[in-house]
Amino acid sequence: MSAPAETEHAERPRAHAKPRSGISALGVIGELLILAGVLLGLYVVWELFYTDVQGDRAQREIVEELAWADPEVVEGDVATSSTETIPDDLKVTDEDPPAMDYPEFTETFATMMVPRWGDDYVRPISEGDTRRDVLDPLGIGHYPDTALPGETGNFAVSGHRTTYGKPFNRVDELEQGDYLVVQTEDIWAVYHVTDWEIVDPSAIEVIAPTPNDPAAGETGRFITLTTCHPEYSAAERWVVYGELDYWAPTGHGVPAELLEVPQ
Numbered sequence: 129m130s131a132p133a134e135t136e137h138a139e140r141p142r143a144h145a146k147p148r149s150g151i152s153a154l155g156v157i158g159e160l161l162i163l164a165g166v167l168l169g170l171y172v173v174w175e176l177f178y179t180d181v182q183g184d185r186a187q188r189e190i191v192e193e194l195a196w197a198d199p200e201v202v203e204g205d206v207a208t209s210s211t212e213t214i215p216d217d218l219k220v221t222d223e224d225p226p227a228m229d230y231p232e233f234t235e236t237f238a239t240m241m242v243p244r245w246g247d248d249y250v251r252p253i254s255e256g257d258t259r260r261d262v263l264d265p266l267g268i269g270h271y272p273d274t275a276l277p278g279e280t281g282n283f284a285v286s287g288h289r290t291t292y293g294k295p296f297n298r299v300d301e302l303e304q305g306d307y308l309v310v311q312t313e314d315i316w317a318v319y320h321v322t323d324w325e326i327v328d329p330s331a332i333e334v335i336a337p338t339p340n341d342p343a344a345g346e347t348g349r350f351i352t353l354t355t356c357h358p359e360y361s362a363a364e365r366w367v368v369y370g371e372l373d374y375w376a377p378t379g380h381g382v383p384a385e386l387l388e389v390p391q
Contacts, residue, residue: 183293187267190252191239196313197250198382201241204248212381214316219374225278225315231255231270238277240268240285240295241309244302244390251295253310257286264292271335275349277310277317278375284335284352289359289366296355299324299366307385308351308370311378318383319351319370326357327365334367348372 191202200209231237231254238253255270256262262269268287275281287296308319327334335352336342349372357366376383 180291180294183264183267183288183291186265187251187293187295190236190266191250194236194239194252196378197239197311201239201311201382201386202250204246204250206247206382206386213384213387214376214381218376218380220376221372221374224280225317225375228276228312228314230276233272234261234266236266237270238310238312241311241386242302242306243309243386243388244306245298247386251287251293253285263288267293267295274335275337275346277312278315278349278372280349281337281346282335282339282350282352283310283317283319284354286354289355289357296353296366297359299353299355299368302368303390306390307373307383307388308353309383309386310351313378315375315377316383317375318373318385320373321368321370324366324368327367329362329365331365331367334365334369339369 191197198206198211200206200211228237233256234254236252236254240251240253242249251267253268253270254262254266255272257269257271263286268285271284271286274284277283288294289296289299302321302324304321304323306321308321310317310319333340333342334354336344337346337350338344338348339350339352341347351370351372353368353370355366356362357364373385
């Protein structure tokens with residue numbers, strides 16, 4: 129007797145179901161996108177926060193290692209110390225300071241103090257304006273071939289406004305008359321802010337010997353600070369201009385301007 133038809137049908141092997149490859153591929157892509165988002169978030173945290181902590185610490189250590197840096201200034205307590213101030217008869221306004229050897233690339237040769245930014249603001253200034261070699265690891269960079277502190281011409285420097293210690297982060301707070309104090313091994317150079325503006329990154333005339341007037345040559349003793357604008361962008365440059373009030377030899381106290389609290 130032959131087997132019932134339904135039994136024959138039940139005994140037939142079942143065809144294997146095809147794997148749902150489309151859904152698996154989408155799942156993998158989704159996981160990769162999530163991973164990419166996490167990595168991007170970690171990079172942003174590193175770029176915006178960790179580099180600040182790292183850069184601030186590194187710049188502080190550079191200043192502390194300068195044998196000639198005034199300890200009370202470095203420690204940020206000059207305003208409450210008994211440090212003497214530079215006597216008026218040592219302040220020079222119309223002569224160049226003693227000649228110094230032009231610094232080598234990446235050499236730290238000066239520090240900058242800005243009372244408007246707090247009595248603990250002391251940052252190193254190193255030769256060069258490249259990001260990888262100077263601005264990221266060392267802080268403030270000096271534009272090559274511009275004047276040195278106190279000299280006739282334009283002492284022009286650049287610094288980050290965000291990341292890597294952001295030495296010029298508070299540039300928008302500076303006002304006319306605010307002091308910018310620079311120290312080298314041999315002199316103090318005290319400048320005051322005269323003006324500021326926002327320019328295109330191609331406006332290299334701002335660091336000319338006479339700012340914004342390249343044809344004029346050296347007509348005074350200037351300082352120029354440049355940084356990116358707006359924050360977290362390099363679309364434009366924020367530029368601060370200043371002029372020298374005086375320079376004085378080191379070893380005779382600190383500039384009285386460091387003791388003044390801006391209002």
